[in-house]
Amino acid sequence: MTTAEKYVTAAYCVVFAVVLVYVLIMALKLQRLEREVDEIAEHLPTEDDAEEAEREPAGVG
Amino acid sequence: MSSPSNPAAATIPQVGRISRIPLPALAAASLVLVATALVFVFFVAPTDANQGFSQRIFYFHVSIAITAYACFAGAAWQAFRHLWKRDPGADLKSYVCVHQGVIFGTLVLLTGSIWAKISWGRWWLWSSDQLVLFLVLFLFYCAYFMLRFSVDPGPQRANLSAVYALFGVVLIPVSFAAIRLAKDIIHPVVFTLHGPNFGGWILVTYCIAQVALLVLAYTLYRLELSGKRLDGRLRELKEVLA
Numbered sequence: 001m002t003t004a005e006k007y008v009t010a011a012y013c014v015v016f017a018v019v020l021v022y023v024l025i026m027a028l029k030l031q032r033l034e035r036e037v038d039e040i041a042e043h044l045p046t047e048d049d050a051e052e053a054e055r056e057p058a059g060v061g
Numbered sequence: 062m063s064s065p066s067n068p069a070a071a072t073i074p075q076v077g078r079i080s081r082i083p084l085p086a087l088a089a090a091s092l093v094l095v096a097t098a099l100v101f102v103f104f105v106a107p108t109d110a111n112q113g114f115s116q117r118i119f120y121f122h123v124s125i126a127i128t129a130y131a132c133f134a135g136a137a138w139q140a141f142r143h144l145w146k147r148d149p150g151a152d153l154k155s156y157v158c159v160h161q162g163v164i165f166g167t168l169v170l171l172t173g174s175i176w177a178k179i180s181w182g183r184w185w186l187w188s189s190d191q192l193v194l195f196l197v198l199f200l201f202y203c204a205y206f207m208l209r210f211s212v213d214p215g216p217q218r219a220n221l222s223a224v225y226a227l228f229g230v231v232l233i234p235v236s237f238a239a240i241r242l243a244k245d246i247i248h249p250v251v252f253t254l255h256g257p258n259f260g261g262w263i264l265v266t267y268c269i270a271q272v273a274l275l276v277l278a279y280t281l282y283r284l285e286l287s288g289k290r291l292d293g294r295l296r297e298l299k300e301v302l303a
Contacts, residue, residue, distance in 0.1 A: 004114040004179050011118045011175040012099075015125070015168055019277070022164060026284055033291050040298060 084287065087280040094273035098266070106266040115179040120270040122172040125165050126195075128274045130233050132162030132282075133202060137230035140223035152219035153293075155226050157286045159205050161278055166199040191236070198232045205229070 001009075102120045109116035136158035143151035173192065174184045186192060205225055212218040257264055 002114065007175050007179045008114060008117050011172045012121065014171050014175070015121055018164065018168055018171075019281075022281065023284075026281075026288060029288050029292075033288065033295060036295050036299075040295070040302065043302060 129165035
């Protein structure tokens with residue numbers, strides 16, 4: 001491999017490394033957003049909770 | 062992206078149609094185009110008689126530079142739409158365009174330095190107007206982030222960022238014309254007033270690389286924009302639930 005070939009290979013590797021790092025950062029960010037959506041979903045009332053809330057309280061005695 | 066009911070989107074139907082292309086299709090197209098470009102760069106394009114093998118950097122270096130200019134121009138266009146039409150999504154689009162432009166600008170400087178090392182024996186030449194003006198353009202857009210994040214989110218930040226992005230676009234023709242106006246002929250001139258300085262397979266390979274990088278940049282732009290919009294909506298939802 002000549003010096004020119006090494007430098008050209010390095011140039012193309014740099015381009016793809018930068019794009020790869022960018023895509024990885026975006027993937028990590030999307031993972032974080034997914035976790036946040038899950039956290040919000042946990043705090044939302046479920047269908048059972050809604051049914052329970054709709055049920056009228058029965059009088060005792 | 063732009064909804065059909067959005068009046069701003071209706072005025073630019075071509076952009077509206079492009080923005081409806083699904084992200085996975087764009088990603089696949091980018092992958093195919095970049096792979097095709099690489100095949101052409103290394104196996105189809107002839108070796109340049111003057112520069113030899115090192116000329117093969119040019120296909121991506123010039124394409125990335127044009128893509129960076131396109132990103133900055135896109136940022137200015139969105140900034141203009143924000144200031145003129147008060148399009149609610151234009152500020153975020155402008156910001157993402159600048160971010161993409163800075164990433165591609167970094168790649169221009171890196172690949173250019175590698176090419177300079179082979180051809181000139183030095184990583185950087187301060188005497189070349191083209192190099193210095195591109196660095197000025199790059200640093201100008203890096204400073205955009207300092208301005209943006211020094212102001213609290215809101216209309217003031219959006220307006221200041223938009224004005225800054227609009228001013229920056231002036232530097233693009235200056236940077237592009239610098240090599241043609243400069244006295245020195247250190248940096249090769251790829252495009253002259255009479256058209257490109259090359260033909261045949263070199264031109265075909267350059268065109269494929271240019272399209273590939275523009276599609277790649279647009280894919281990354283859409284990916285980042287989707288992430289930022291999702292982030293913004295989640296914050297709003299959290300505030301409502303809190």
